Amino acid sequence: MKTRPYVIVTPSYCVSSGVRVMHTLCHELNSLGLDASVLLTSNLSPSPDKLLNPALLTPCINARMHTDWEAIKEDAIVICSDGFPGSPFGARRVVRYVLGKEVPKPTDSPTDYRIYHSRAFPVDRAGRHRTLFHLPIDLGVFNDKGATARDQDMLWLGKGAKYCTERPANCVDLTYAWPPTRETLAAELRRTRRMYSYDALSCTNLEAILCGAVVVLKNMRYHDWAWTRQDLEATENGTGGYAFGDSDFEIERAMRTRVETVENIRYQIASFRLHLLEFVDATQHHFRQ
Numbered sequence: 001m002k003t004r005p006y007v008i009v010t011p012s013y014c015v016s017s018g019v020r021v022m023h024t025l026c027h028e029l030n031s032l033g034l035d036a037s038v039l040l041t042s043n044l045s046p047s048p049d050k051l052l053n054p055a056l057l058t059p060c061i062n063a064r065m066h067t068d069w070e071a072i073k074e075d076a077i078v079i080c081s082d083g084f085p086g087s088p089f090g091a092r093r094v095v096r097y098v099l100g101k102e103v104p105k106p107t108d109s110p111t112d113y114r115i116y117h118s119r120a121f122p123v124d125r126a127g128r129h130r131t132l133f134h135l136p137i138d139l140g141v142f143n144d145k146g147a148t149a150r151d152q153d154m155l156w157l158g159k160g161a162k163y164c165t166e167r168p169a170n171c172v173d174l175t176y177a178w179p180p181t182r183e184t185l186a187a188e189l190r191r192t193r194r195m196y197s198y199d200a201l202s203c204t205n206l207e208a209i210l211c212g213a214v215v216v217l218k219n220m221r222y223h224d225w226a227w228t229r230q231d232l233e234a235t236e237n238g239t240g241g242y243a244f245g246d247s248d249f250e251i252e253r254a255m256r257t258r259v260e261t262v263e264n265i266r267y268q269i270a271s272f273r274l275h276l277l278e279f280v281d282a283t284q285h286h287f288r289q
Contacts (some may be wrong), residue, residue, distance in 0.1 A: 005035035007061065007072065009080040009088045012051035015176050016045040017203030018081065018099045021117065025079070025097075027056040028134075028276055037061045039078075039088075046177065058245050065089075086137060087137075093287040097132070098122075100201070101225045113286050115279070120234040132279050133236050134272055137207060138158035141186045144212035150193040154213075158199025163219040168196045174204070178285060189213055194243075194251070200227050201235075209241035209261050214254045216243045237264045 007028055010022035023039070029036035037059045040053070045051050052058050053194070059070065069089065078091035082098040086108045096112040102123045115130040116122055122129045145170050155171035157164055172188070174195070179185040189211035197205050198219040205215045220227045240260030243250040 002109065003034060004093070004287060005037070005076050007076045007078045007091075007220070008036065008038045009041060009078060010038055010082060012040050012041045012045040013053045013056075013058075014046070016044065017136060019044060020203075022079075022081065022097075022098065023053060023056055023058050024136045025276075026058045028273070029280070030057040030059075032276065033281070034275075034280065039065070041084075077283055080195055081266050095283060101222065101227070101231075103225070106163070113283060117212070118235050120231055122238075125234060130282070132150060133268055134273055135203065135206065135269055136275075137203065137210070137265065137269065138182065139210070139266065139269060141182050142207045142210040144187075144190060144210070147190040147212050150191060150213070152188075152191050152193065154192050154195045154208075156195055156197045156199060156202065156204055156208075158197070158202045158204065160198030160219040160221060163221060164198050168216075168218075171196060181288075188209055194246070200232065204235060206261070206265060209258055210265065212258070214243055214251055214252075214258070216246050216254075236268055237261050240264070 007020050008026045009017050011025050015020060026036045026038050040051060040060060040062050043051060052060060073089065073091050076091070077093045077095060078088050079095040079097055080088045082096055082100065082102070085105070087094055087109065087131045094109065096114045098114065098116045098121050100121060102121050104123065115132050117131070118133055119125065119129070119131050153168065153171045154174045155168060156174045179188055185207070189208050192208065192211070192213040194216050195208040195213045196216045196218050199205070200217055200220050201222045208215050229239065229244055232242070238261055240257035241254050243254040
């Protein structure tokens with residue numbers, strides 16, 4: 001049976017973990033010998049001439065849209081996030097990749113192949129939903145090897161900036177623009193004692209935990225959705241390394257349980273290729289006609 005190509009609809013490469021998931025998904029599909037491309041919908045990159053990550057195998061089809069899209073969509077499986085309304089550019093076969101807590105929309109199509117990034121995201125957590133959990137984290141960069149004195153605290157606002165009404169004292173600001181590279185971010189996190197986070201589900205939290213910092217959650221909303229400690233515990237990574245408040249008890253609990261999340265992350269990254277192969281088999285079979 002002929003293998004259908006994949007087209008991943010995504011903004012340009014940037015620090016957003018959801019965007020990185022989509023670009024690395026394209027890269028991983030190509031690494032398996034499949035045909036995958038990205039179709040860029042907007043430019044979120046810090047530089048207009050750096051729309052793609054050169055370290056990833058992510059061929060871009062934007063230049064071919066006017067001449068080839070009608071032919072491409074006749075054969076392709078198009079993957080888009082749950083935030084994209086309707087069928088992307090009239091695509092015939094759509095995989096809807098739910099990258100956040102599910103919010104049913106009138107534009108949801110029953111013919112879409114729906115898959116969730118995390119088992120915590122479906123409205124009904126019945127355990128029967130398809131998931132493809134992918135962490136765009138380089139364990140060779142984000143780890144606590146070589147960490148010495150932890151002489152700073154950091155503040156990460158992320159998507160929760162509007163909920164920060166009082167800054168924790170004496171914190172170094174971590175922003176979307178600084179540190180400028182993943183390597184320098186990891187180096188800063190290896191110096192960090194506590195990272196105060198207002199972005200409950202940010203991949204940056206996990207990167208901090210991998211580097212040995214305690215993540216103190218200051219806000220449990222995510223994209224304006226109210227999350228609970230139980231919601232976070234339902235994720236693949238669990239709550240090891242997180243402090244729900246800055247009491248001595250919570251900080252000590254986070255330090256003691258950090259290794260649990262580190263091991264969960266390592267397991268999820270190691271098993272991703274197997275789950276990706278299952279995803280390919282399932283989507284190719286689903287769209288066999």
